Structures are given as structure tokens and as C-alpha cells.
Amino acid sequence: MTAPNSPIAKLGHIAAYTPDLEESLWFFEDVLGFKVTERVDDTAYLRGMRDWEHHTLSLTEGGSGIDHVAFRTRTPEAVDELAAQFESEGADVTRVDAGEERGQGEAVRVQRFGHQYEFYYDVEKPQAPEGKRSKLHNRNYSEAEANRIAPRRIDHCHVQDGVSPEHAAWLQDTLGFQVNERFRAEDGEYWGWWLSVTPLPHDIAIHREPAGTDPAFHHVSYHLDSFQDLWEAADILAEHGIAPDGGPGRHAITRADFLYVSDPASGLRVEFFAGPGYLNFEPDWEPIEWTADEIGGATDHQWIGRGPEWDGIPYAGWE
Template identity: 50%
Template sequence: MAAEIAKLGHTALVTPNMEKSLWFFRDVIGLEEVDHQGDTVFLRAWGDWEHHTLSLTPGSEARVDHMAWRAKQASDVDLFAEQLKAQGTPIQWIEPGEEKGQGRAIRFRLPNGYPFEIYYDIEKPKAPEDKKSRLKNNVYRPSNGIAPRRIDHVNVWTSNPGEVHQWLSDNMGFKMRESVRLSNGFVAGGWMSVTPLVHDIGVMLDPKGQSSRLHHLAYYMDNVTDILRAADILREYNIPLEMGGPGRHGISQAFFLYVKDPGSGHRLELFSGGYLIFDPDWEPIEWSEQELDSGLIWYGPQGSMEDTTPC
């Protein structure tokens, strides 16, 4: 039986200004501070059950330490390790507790350099009594800052997206949901998932030709009104809104708001709407180069967001 990925687990970021990044993600965005390990701080949204969906670690420059994916069962971690070693991909074993709250895991890099982690065992701590939701199917009461519900996806840039799309499909079971094909036949972007979400990861062409950069990580808001409220909160703190404010993507049909962590420059997308895919015979939707403007921005602000942080 082939090993399978269940979902996106967390993103581990390094920041040159830990104090400001923690203020941004905890006090303004409203992620809950869960735990510490040395200088690393672990956070999650009020609807996230796992120990953490984001970690922040101080460092000399902004970068991505790893993007983590949860396997469908514990034995899949070993199966992925065997599969990767068989094709010549170096792996690093992470022992239980080495990343706090998490069991045994593997870390490796995709051919273009993206740093991935695969794990299964993870703690699911309860919220403190003074923050605990009375709804048994929630973790926290949503009461702090912008307060997104849960982690949603990551978006990464590379010089050859098609190569990464194929690798993710062949080795981790990702399915293409939507894509952009240029007039010369080159696939410039793909939105892929292992869940019913329209994408757990987006892999896009880097116009600067770099092989592995994080464009953004995304957290999910329940509705577009929450996106507008988020814009108001960010402006109250004098934090610039990228491209001037919220809009809607054609691809994924989602409402969006982009903002940068002022401590690191890591980009965050607050994401709402979209659609779910349940059809087992889903046919990927392809957008042409001539349709690209509508695909990226259905309506809302226009602008460029080419600067990203290294993986």
C-alpha cells in the first residue's frame, strides 16, 4: 500500500525580529501561543487541534525552516522514508520531542530545495480553562485579534513549477486542481491538494528565476466580513495591506487579504470562501495566459507581490 499524506500540518519560520513577529502573529493576527522550546514559540489558530500550526524561531535572516505534512497513519512515515531513500533523496530523522509536541518525523528537500517534513504522531493539547470554548467541537473561544479559524495552505515559487507539480503527484499523492498554462505550453502555476480543499499547496513560477521561495502561508477566515474586519484591525495598527486591500481570486474563488509580518517580511494570506472538491474523477481546470489576470484577481486591487522569503 502506498504511503499517503492527510493534510498540511504547520509551517516553521525563522525571523530576524522575534519580538515584532510574535507581536504580529499572536497579538494582531490572534494566533494562540501554545508552547516554547528554547527560543522557539509554537502557535495555532483557535480551531486548530494539533499542538501547533506555526512556529517562530529567531535567526539572522528571514527564511523557512520547514513545511510539515501529516501522514495518514504512523506507518506511512517509515514508508515515505523508504521511498525517498530508494530514489536517492537524503532524509533526516527527527526524533520524538525534538520538535516539541511532535513524534518521530522525517525532513528532506524536494529536488528544487523546498524543505519538507512528514510526521504522524502529534500532541493535541486542550486550551487553558480561561480560553476554552464551551463548544466541545472547538478548541478556543475566538476572542483575540483577527482570529482566523485554522491553517489553510502554503504557496511557493520556483523556476520550474511543472517539475515540482510532477514530483508532488508522483511521490506524495497531490492532485492538480487548477493550473495556468502559458501560450508556449509552459505550466506557470498549479494549485494542488490531498484534501477536498481546492489547494493545500500552490506552486508558481518565480519571475526572478529562483528555485525555492515561500510566497505566503495562509490561514482561513469563516467569511468575507471577517476579511474586512481584519483589514480594519491591521490598519488600526498601521500595518500596510499589500496591493491596498482585499479582493477575490478567480482561481479558487477565494476572498483574500495579504499582509507582511513586520518582523520578518514573511507574507500571510487571510483566506475565505473557495470551494471544496469531492468528485473522485475531478478534471483539473486550466487557465490560459490570456485569462491569467482574471484568474489571479477576479476583482479587487491590482499589484505585484514578487518579493518572497527563501526556503
């Protein structure tokens, strides 16, 4: 659905750390087929074949973990309005100067529930470089530059913590996200929320870890054109001796097809997402409710319930 009153337009990018930028670029660029827009000092800025913004992923050498999840606002004014709102909630707000992240104008960051979110409006949309640029105006990179995975665009991210109900409520109330689907675990409590400000089945998902668990990042997801690309991804990973974290399979929630794989260098987990999931354009959507026993029969019921026992990716230590 398209949340009527949200200040947020879309998921923008993920900023992560890697202990070995060369190794991570081998994985993201050579193996997976991401495109590097620019590399400045210790940071590489990457995006998919049909991402328009300067980057949808940044990798900075030094340590590991996630720095922030960035959302683009619908209007320029929304950046300051959100900053004021966060301050009124008592949260610390950090101002980010234009250019501090390449290609991006002024932004604000806030830490909530142990996650760090960034909000920006101004962003460059550089065309693919000469020679790699599509002749077709409605494409960025030429298909001649694509491998057989060819991540198309950032789709969503997934985070986890011990206070997810409050976190989900904040995303709804403060940021205007709408809950598309919701999963209730065996203990009767909600375990997962799939939230969006766009017609995508989710721009962000959260699931609840045991109380006291450190907040963590679970994965960033990129959209592929099709099933076939997802299976080609599995074949290409096999050729490189890299085992997927899971999949290919079809999600019960969202109905999309998936493959998870982690960067061997940084541990950053990427999901490839494809297939006949849905778009939801209804402004008055009632969340789809799942319980552990109802979800039986869905094609990947093994992926729900407590889910795969994967480590979350910690946030890097901003104090």
C-alpha cells in the same frame, strides 16, 4: 478532491525564522489573533482558534526565512514508507526525533527542488488552556478569546521555484497530490499548479519563477470564518499602520477571498482566506485549466498572469 492513494492527510505546519521573536509575536498574537500554545527557548509555537494540533506555525529566533513545510501523514507507517521512497529517489532524508519539535513525534525531512518538507504522524492536540478553552466540545479556544480577525485554521501554503513542472509532478507522483487548477502563461507553459490531498481547492500551490531562481516560500494561508473577518483584518491592520501586501480581493483561481500581509519583523507572508471558495470531493477530478486571456472577467485577474511582483521568502540555509 480526496486523492485516493495519497499517504498525506493534510498540511501540518510551517516552521520559520524571525530576527526578533518579540516583534513577530506582537504581530501574530496581538495584531492578528494567533494563539501561542507554548514557548520553548527561542521558539514559539502558534495556531489558529480552531486548529487542533499543537501548532501550525513555529517561529524561531535567529535569522529569517523558512525552515520547512510539514505535512501530516494518513497513517503512522506512512512516515517510514515515505522516508524509504525518498531514499530510493536518491534524496537525503533527515530523521527528527520525537519532541525535537514540541508536540510532535518522530518525523522525517527531505529536501526536494530546494524546498524542505517534513512528514509526521504523531502529534499532540492540546486543548486550549483553562480559562481560554471553549465550553463547546467541538471548538478549541472560546470565542470570548477571539479578536475580530480570529484565524481559524491553517489552510494551505504556496511555494515557488524555477523547476515547478518537475516539482508539481513529484507532488503528484510521489506524494499523491491531485491538481485541482492549473494556469498556463502567455508563453504556453504551465505557470502555476493548485494541488491537494483534501477537498480544499489546494493544500499547496506552486508557481514557476524564471529558471535558476532560488526556490522560495510565498505564503502560508489561514482560513477565516467569513468575508467580514477579512475586511476587519484590513481595518485592524490599518489601525496598526501596517499595509497589506494585497487585497482584500477575490481570487480567480479557487474563488476564495483573500488578504495578504507580511510580518514586519520576519517578512513571513500570511494570507487570510475566506468566502465562497469551493470544496472538491470528486476522486477523478480533471484539472481546471486557465490561460491568461481566458481568465479575463474573473474578479481578480490582476492577481494572476505573472502575479504581483512580491519577493519570495527564502529557505534558511540548511546544508
